[in-house]
Amino acid sequence: MRDVYILGTSCTAFGKRPDTGFKELTREAYLDVLADAGLETGTDIEMGWFGNCGMGTFGQRNIRGQVCFTPLVREGLFPERVGMINVEGGCATASMAFHGAWKDILSGQAEVSLAIGVEKTFFPGDAARTQEIFDGGIDQLDPQEWQAYYAARGKEAGKPFDAKAAGGTVFMDTYAMQAAWHMKRYGTTRQQIAIAASKNHHHGSLNPKAQYRFKVSVDDVLQDRPISYPLTRSMCAPIGDGAAAAILCSEDFLRAQPADVRTRAVKVRASVLTGGKYRAPDEPGLSRVAAQKAYAAAGLTPADVDLAEVHDATSFCEIFQAEMLGFCEDGKGGALMESGATALGGRMPINLSGGLVSKGHPVGATGLSMIHELSLQLRQEAGDRQTGRARIALAENGGGVIGFDEAACSVILLEAPAGA
Structure with missing residues (x-):
């Protein structure tokens, strides 16, 4: 096992960008991550991991990353004959790409590996296309299973679930039921x-x-505007487009870089993926399992974490994840928010990027946008939203749904450069 470092990160502006295509978003994020890593071209990159969920709605399946990188290969900006692995895992897609690149370096299979996530979810006048992307985040083979689960959980939470009435808001309805249950219980x-x-x-x-x-x-x-009680529009992540990337490297490769590159390298202390299941409402979520494994692997505890980016697809999720990650006791997440501890200037800032509800949530790019934000914070480069000196940061990113669980969850722990 070897130490793994983040050499550079990037993130495009997130938003509704109907005139910007997948290849253009790819180029923007890729050229920016090269610059941040201090590299003129990607000559040293030995493997690529390309995250995306929605390109199939345009008819481009199977070789999404290869297609988006073809112009960059042609121009000599990305090396020829380098393998590109396409990754798809709902809203956790970009974190899965990161995990793959991390394992490349950890295992010694590569000295430098690229993770990139690219997504478009906004299609003017074509809501069906957007819905098609999100439909992939829940079981389409046996929908009666989750419909029965939500019907039962809705009764317990005091928020009845109607599959026909849910329509395009089924994901928000699942979060709303969890919020209602939490409100009733705690x-x-x-x-x-x-x-x-x-x-x-x-x-x-x-x-x-x-x-x-x-x-x-x-x-x-x-x-x-109400979305699904108790959630309003301002509590829910918007539809949008964007891309984010990270270049990971080994310690040996890092040592050979100029001093101004070495002093900005963020160390990856742990990267863990877990899978969801149909759980009981009072059973901890899969992010708790991922966090516990990550803490154990890094030799850290929740008390060591100085700031976090968590998957607030709705603002209730931030309350819940604060509990699952060990930042407070179960049932105390709401009080933690109310205390001001998680705000800029607080003792445990969460989602200084704005989180998904404000920064945006182009699903295939979200996880790497978290890594970008945390890297900026750990390097003391976050500008007006910079927290105080921080040593350890955590990213939690979930994707898809299986009952009250996400289908997949990533927890990543990062350490600041020695001189930051």
Whole structure:
């Protein structure tokens, strides 16, 4: 086993970009990550991992990464004959790409590996195409299984589930049921969910790459358009496009780089993937298992984590994940948000990027956008949203749904450069 380092990261602006294609987003993220890594071309890259969920709606399946990188190979910006592995895992896609690149270096199979996630989910006038992408995140072979599960869980939560009425909001309905159950069990309030949402909109207002760059007060969050009670629009991640990337390398390769590159390299302490199941409502989620494995692998505890990016597809998710990751006791996530601890300037800032609800959520790029934000923070390069000196950062990214679980979950632990 070898130490693995992040040599460079990148993230495009997230938002509704109907005139920018997959190849253009790929180019933007790739050239930016080369520059951040101090590389003129990708000559040293020995393997690529390409994450995407929606390109099949354009008819391009199977060789998505190879197609998007063809112009870059032709121009000598990406090396010829390098393998490109296509990855798809719902909203956890980019983290799976990162995990693959990490394993390349960890195992000694490569000295330098690229992970990139590229996504378009906004199609003007064609909501069916957007829906097709998200439909892939839930079982389409035996839908009666999750319909029966949600019907039962809805009764327990006091929020009945109607598969026909859910329509395109089935994912928001699943989160809403979890929120309703949590509120019933622990006394979590809509006010606390709104505080988490308002906090992240404030963080997003400081992020030049965020899809939403405006503040939203707690009252305005609560009064926004209902999506699925108790959730309002401001508590839910938007539809959008974007790309993000990371170049990972070995310690030997890093030693050969110029000093200004070496001093910015972020160390990967752990990368863990777990899989979901149909769990009981009071059973911990798969992110707790992933976090516990990551902490054990890194020799760390939740108390060692200085900041985190978590998968707030809805603002309730941030409350829940704070509990699953060990930042507070079960049932105390709402109080944690209310305390101000997770805001910029707090003792445990979460989602300084703005999170998914403000930064945006182009599903195949989201996980790597988290790595980009945390790398900026650990290098002290985050500008107006910079937290204090931070040594350890955590990224939690879930994808798809199996009952109340995500289908897949990634937890990654990062360590700041020695001189940061």
